[in-house]
Amino acid sequence: MYTQGLDQKGDDGKLPVEDAAQAKLFQDRVDREEKVEPKDWMPAAYRKTLIRQISQHAHSEIVGMLPEGNWITRAPTLRRKAILLAKVQDEAGHGLYLYSAAETLGVSRDDLVDQLLTGKAKYSSIFNYPTLNWADIGAIGWLVDGAAVMNQIPLCRCSYGPYARAMVRVCREESFHQRQGFDILVKMCAGTPDQKRMAQDALNRWWWPSLMMFGPNDANSSHSAQSMKWKIKRISNDDLRQKFVDVTVPQADHLGIKVPDPELAWNEETQHYEFGAIDWSEFKQVLAGNGPCNKERLHARQSAHENGDWVRQAAVEYAKKQMRRNEQAA
């Protein structure tokens, strides 16, 4: 679903000192918009930043299946259920494209999965909020996937080839996600007063966490400048957030529900919406593991992994047996 400007600990000091000439050649290539491919020389910090960003992104896709998976068995109609199943399956696919992209940088899949399961790795804060009713499934598609699309489109032009190519696939699929979410809310807002109230309630709860998905304000995002220079990141957190607000508010108007921000106002001069300050202490709490569902999400991933252990072992044994048989037959 997407990666946010998660805090990246400043451990760059430990990285090896590199040949300045080589680093300059690398930057020149990036400046010429040449893509960097797996076997090319790259600065250790570039590699490290990408591994962290792509793996966090992959983890977010995988954990992102949980809030929605919660509603597959309770979808209101067979049609909605089939759509939601397809959507959640896409998220699994996105996670797998991204893990593969991260692996091209020299990390193993097992290590990445391990980092998620041990709680060492971060994933997008948004998935630590609960899905309380069906309107939340609409709100996730509309707002969370909407924010994801906004964030991911510039990543299709990322300087690292495998990441950019994965993002092209992801973005193509993501627009279906956003539309199916909006479609749920269109239906609910045209329904009974109770249904419309549920849609409003979902918007109330998902609005601010969705704005947090774009990460800290530019002034507090210490690694943004370097990522911009390397063309991993193309547009700043605040610019993307503004763009999201500008396109989303008119959609809420169409639904006839209200964005929960008393300070929201159209500025004729700048041609942008102005909006209230984000509660960053909530963001920090959720990232620190104290959101409403952090423990539940991690536990769900851990138990899925443990319960699948015998299947993975059986698959390996079966593969070995087949190989032995083929050798004997030869």
Add this chain to the structure above:
Amino acid sequence: MSKQDWPLFEIFIRAKSGLSHRHVGSLHASDADMAMDNARDLYTRRGEGVSIWAVESSAIVASDPAESSALFEPAEDKIYRHPTFYDVPEGVENL
């Protein structure tokens, strides 16, 4: 938790008859059959292909980017290999 280290496969898809297979990405699987099943689920959810190749990544021989100049530069000064190198006299057609 036990580590699996399933082999990595590169996946190639033929979008439709008449086109060649094209690399779309990679995946892990315990064997070739699983690679094929996973490739179907992972890379053809929207009718992206009519044929799949799965190749174990370790079986691929790749050129080294560090040697790319030695490999590819010799072709650059052989512009006479391109038809545009030649002047076609005025009035000559079908050439």
